[in-house]
Amino acid sequence: MRSSTATEELAIDARELVKTYKGEIRAVRGVSLQVPRGSVFGLLGPNGAGKSTLVRMLTTLSAPTSGSASVAGYDVVRQQRQVRRAIGCIAQNSGVDVQATGRENLLLQGRVYGLRGAELERRADDLLDRFGLGSVGRRFVKTYSGGMKRKLDVALGLVHSPRVLFLDEPTTGLDPEARSEMWEQIRALAWDQGLTILLTTHYLEEADQLARSLAIVDQGRIVIEGTPDDLKSELEGDAVSLELAQGSDTEKAVSVASAADRLTDVSADGLVLRGRSRDGAGAVPGLLAALEAVEISATSVTVARPSLDDVYLRYTGRSFTAAEEAAAQAERAGQEKKGEAR
The missing domain is CATH 3.30.70 (Alpha-Beta Plaits)
Known part of the structure; x- marks a missing residue:
């Protein structure tokens, strides 16, 4: 059964989500999040803040330690199959098969969701054209630029016409021109088609440009939430x-x-x-x-x-750059520790 009518008005409804690893490492610490249908909601925070862990719980890839959540009206624990059919999820790392063509990637993804025949062929061609890949659709993906691969990633997440799209750091590693093109595509998906998008990013400008509302995430918690303009106007x-x-x-x-x-x-x-x-x-x-x-x-x-960096500084006590550097140092220390253990 679907959730209540009140819940269905929200594309995402998370309540006090907690994720603990190995009984002691709390990656997400009591996050509550309500995202209305047809909006772009940004999760802004440095690497290691807990954004990706939160997305993994909302997309059924990781079970919450405690708390509850529904996506597109379905419970992420009890109704995982329904959630997965209602969402598209674009992870940080590309999921495309570089030994296949762009069109072949789309056709395979469509078959996974039960699409067949002329409907699937038309859907693949439409998506290639939408993302400016029509002329390279029959080329092997290994010949694509980074920006082209990222566009194909997003197209793959849209094959089955999801109601909610999760974009986890969609422009990481892209050059400024490719990043700008991706921003335009995200705007079009949200504003022209009314798709609900949850965007995680560690780029301040990206959150400011794209998100209708955003939450700043730091050390597994949401420290402040609001529209970019409202948050900046408080300063x-x-x-x-x-x-x-x-x-x-x-x-x-x-x-x-x-x-x-x-x-x-x-x-x-x-x-x-x-x-x-x-x-x-x-x-x-x-x-x-x-x-x-x-x-x-x-x-x-x-x-x-005032900028979002100033907002981050006010509510966390450190600049965004300092938080990024601390996260990078922690990651390096963790890698060194693993190396010593081996």
Whole structure:
């Protein structure tokens, strides 16, 4: 049976999802998420934040340790078969067969979902044309560029006309031109066809450009949720960023900047000093003079309107770049530990 009518109004309805590995590693820590039909919802966070684990639970690839969720009105634990037929899922790593042609990949995927004959042939050709692959559809995928392979990945997820599409880091590794083309395709799928899309990304600009609403994920939790514009509007004034000279006393710099007129929310991330001001340009001269008075100099100064990076900093206490670097270090440490164990 389908879920209740109220639940069916939501494409995704997750309640207090938890995923624990080996009884102690909590990759997802009580995540609740409601995504209306026909919207693009973004999960923004650094690598290792828990985004992919959450997607694996919502797509029935991993059972929740606790909590509940429904996708397209079906329970992800009790109605896995129905969920899988209602969704398309594009993982981070390409799932295409490079020894087959693009068209052959689509035809095989369609047969898996029960499509046959002229209907399947027409569907494959339509998708190749939609993603600009019509002229290369009969070429082996091993000859495709990275952007072309990624387009084919998305086309594969759409063969059976799903109601919900999961895109896990869809533009990782793509060059700027290919990334821009993928953004246009995602917009068209959501706005022209009314498809519900859950997008995970660690690109701030991508979330800002594509997501109608988004949740910032950090260390397995959702720390804040809202539209990109609403989240940024909560941060009044300008973001002021100064890169301090090598050897600078950052603690003293934070103390001086915090005491400076018209500057608030001061913090340091390595040698980068950050703060907020209602008049960033007007605050900079006095701030630089105050730092020079205690023999601290800045090598560069930036004044900008609030960004999602500023939102992330406010709610997690660290910049997005710092979070990415910490995740990369943790991954390297884990790989080294595995190597030692061998």
